[in-house]
Amino acid sequence: MQNLLNDFIQVIRNDERLVIDGYINKAKIEDLALNLDSAFLKLLMDHEGLKKHFFQEVGNVLVFDKVKFQRFITNKSFLPDSYTSYKNKIGLINTENQFISQSKNVSLVFPHKDCVLEGGQAEEEAKRNEIFWNELLAPDQIDQILAPKVLTNFKRYDENGIHKVENISINDNLFIKGNNLIALHSLKEVYAGKVKVIYIDPPYNTENDTFMYNDTFTHSTWLTFMKNRLEIAKKLLSPDGVLFINTDEIEHAYLKVLCDEIFDRENFVGDLIWKKRKGGGNDSTYLALDHDYILVYAKNKSKDVHKKKWRVPYTPEYLERYKEVDKDNGRRYYWDTLSRGGLQSPIAVELDCPDGTKITINSQKSKKTILEELEKGLVRITKTRNGWTVHHRVYEPEEGKVLRSILDNVGTNKTAKDEIEALFNDDKAFKHPKPEQLLQTLITLASEEGDLVMDFFVGSGTTAAVAHKLKRQYIAIEQLDYIEDITIKRLQKVVEGEQGGVSEEFNWNGGASFIYCELSKLNQLWIDKVMETKQENDLIDIWHKMQDEAFLSYKINLKDIDESKNDFQELSFDDKKKFLIEVLDKNLLNLSYSEIEDEDFEVSEEDKILNEKFYSLKD
Template sequence: MMQLFEHVKEVLSKNESFCKDGKLFKNNVVEAALKLDAELLTILLKDDTTKKHFFTTVEGVQVFDKVKFQQFVSNKQFLPDSYTTFKNKIGLTANGEYLTEANEVVLDFPYKDCVLEGGQTKEDQKRKEIFWNETLAGDEIDRLFEPKVLTNWKRYDKKGEHAPTSVSDKDNLMIKGNNLIAMHSLESRFKGKVKLIYIDPPYNTGKDGFQYNDRFSLSAWLAFLSNRLEIAKRLLSNEGVIFIQIDDKYKDYLKVLLDGLFKRENFICNIIWKKRGGAPNDKIIGSTHENILLYCKSPNYSLNKKPRSEKQLSRYGNPDNHPKGKWASDNLMANVKGGRFVQSLHFPIKNPNTGEEFLPSSNGNWRFNKERIDELLKNDEIYFGADGKGRPKLKRFLSDLKDDGVSVATIWDDVPQNNTASSEIEKLFGSVNEFDTPKPEGLIEKIITIGSNENDIVLDFFAGSGTTAAVAHKMKRQFITIEQMDYVESVTKLRLKKVIEGEQGGISEKVNWKGGGSFVYAELAENAASYISKIEELKSSKDAVALWNKLKEEPFISYRVSPSEFDANIDSFEQLELDDQKKLLISTIDKNHLYINYADIEDKTYNISDADKKLNLQFYNR
């Protein structure tokens, strides 16, 4: 790069107004580039190196890339003294400008315009997601996101498993399949109807099954979440909110991404959840918390205050059988900063029991004027102690409280921790090791209490062990949950069946859960996706070649692939590492054929049953 800098300097020195004695006159050069100055362009065009770097040939015409040229000239290595690079100022910059001077600052990362279709299918395989990261043209993306056929429908209730005859807007839903594709299939039915979304996505820690094979792991992770959050936002109602759980490592990147997707002004808060009591012994400074980023879709969002605890309610009693009911004593003094004296609020209150008069303490003020105090005395709403001889206090009646609870703080150290969640899973299943950090029902209960009301729709598109769906069902919310992993059958679905049967773990006792209700299960109908799974499971080069011989006969081979040319180079294919063979085989598949489009439901090739056709027709309101 330095050689190119020196070369461009030498070229520009042919005009002393641009460069003289090795000193570049940056302002003159940039201004000339902006004006497409003929002298500057002539100098650059006459030199083969600068012509190659800063011009593009379009139908025989040389077109000057002035943006690329300005960025090149603005590089600090082009300046005669790095001390003058930013005029002795310190600050964050974007494209060489201070953020206060730049028009727009965005989170820019490779692949940001890609569709990262791939999800996780098997934790133990540690699939390298970059295989799935492909740049698709606009029309291809539209086809990828068309509604898909749903199959293998089942309804579960207290009587067990049934073949459903209908599906309605009020059904709880569990969908198996890629969550990006599934959410786009949900859009026609649930756009703008979801009140609360909670997700606990892969954290990109290297230990959560979200691993990559190159230096763009952060970029791929951001693309993966961005694709899904875009459609998730469309599913949210105008009053809806989304809670996203994340650790510290990439929390700040995620927040900037969310600021762009949901708008910075729709950021509500960052909740800190205390996930364990003490730091791990193998750490000098060990993490004891996780973050939960809370965003709304619009300024019209609604949240609930936290219900008063039994301890808070225990303060209220009615020892004097007051007709207004339970009350608790409260301060009658005004809470005025600095003790500001107000004459109209400074007067004696006479104890009707003893005749003793009391003034506000410390030369302060009562919180009400004399007229209001006299009214409270008349209605027996001022308390003078258990013996009737103490200083006056206000009787604060439970029936007079104007809110439905107490404000929620951003530090959550009053809910169960990770060890509770592990215990809950163990009690349900004996031992399940798919989940390193399951979330406790008490944490999800607090989120659902704050973010929704009974009968609202709650969505979790990283279902995992099914905690969100289980808690939502117990709290009388309608749930939609999506999971791609194979444990959806042995864990997620089984957990919800246990909830319907009335299991008493987690929050069951607190919410008086006795069982009941139902949910509908369905799967995205696979087409080429079945081959993806087979490719992931390949164990040898011989198996890879055998699979190619089957794959090349399928109609979903990409139009970019020539099977005959592939066969002609099969020897080269056999010499590749197994991971590279997998990557190449996956690239031959047209990703628009991973699942069967609803538009193709009548195609006899796919053999969709009449029962599935009927349920899909109802689901898509067609």
């Protein structure tokens, strides 16, 4: 093993993609291998020892053994950096990787409070020095992390300001601050099978995304992160519920395969292509990518569930052509040419004109039907300057039109920035919002007034704001502190009747309310303290307090840590932070509802009453 490892290290140092600041990037190695990167595989094949170990000859073809290679790089002795060596010394050892479809791991994310974890992150902005730790927990590490949690800090926002919450209804709009995976599992107790529309704009996994755990988020870790959340999202959707996922080209194909597995391929509705910028520039090396993808999945795409066809309203300009009125039924219509080219399986019909001549047309109607409609006045033969023409009545549509897959008239990134600037007098208040018209199109497509809409990557709050204006109920989840200055304030403005976005189109003048609450914190408080700390001495103080007050992982032995304190001191500042976060018991990030009566946790009587009311809504 050691000789093989030494040979491997010498070989891969020739690939500059794998060496960052002098260190070999283990995550990038795994990513290139699993994606069968040709340059990387050639490096391995050019070395006889590595070729013999990782390739098999099938006929006259060399086949790369991905499974064997993955076992090799996930071995705990493979490329142990100072942090990994320290963890192994104190017994805090990583679990082995698995294929996504087989994995039961749970992915948590702990972003720095000053950072913005958002969808639509541009590549140049992905290089910001922001720390996001993503931790994977194996099944044997999970006890009660996904159990229902205590909610606290309740507030009701309405036209008259902020109030104490005295009662909770199943129809209330809800905003939860906290880790979205944990919040979703708490919501499952009440809202399973009740959500009509879920729209999410998750962080894109760009090359140097701020999803960092010292390395970039690999395809596998990003997909685990998404898999956990999509599995519970499926349980929350109603039988006729619909999921919209906004993403870009980086992970689109991988995400499609994952969703096919979770939702079943036959429930894939299609891809919407949203034109997010007008383009016109020449700012790209290869292709100017002006669009995002929106994957659309139904909970159940059977005809029995989706009886009503999806329709979007026709524009007033389109409907202007319907100027005549049928006196018998009052419906508006216009006359259109019955014969046209390009029809599938056209029927050639010969008709008698008023002057005795004959005309042959291509139609999808039979001659019998046309003659019957001529008699009823629904079809007419008139003479124009080009000769005799057959027209039929086209009535004003009642249900709207089928949405086209190219969304090029629902606003752009610029539109969304303008909406944010109008709200906050600052177009940089949130970097990548979505335009309200985009969300209005999706929400109205798949829901009716009163239906429940959810967004658990709510960001600047576009989904919640539009749902509020469209008189849909909504649930929004976000874990970062910027929501206090952006998202909550935006929803307050909506309640007060702000006139941006789609307000004018839907005659929005304010009203209704929403309830804000937070996941009650236990070990999450210590994570917040660690991530906010900017001085190493403060980290040492936090560690001393954690030993007395925090809930530490059962896997660590304080005696071993004390004996290895010199190794700890040699860790980088970020690795010290990572260690302090990793030794916390993740099952106790937040207070479980089952422990609400435990006096040690000092839950207020007010919160006890509200939590009881909330969780009793499922009855």
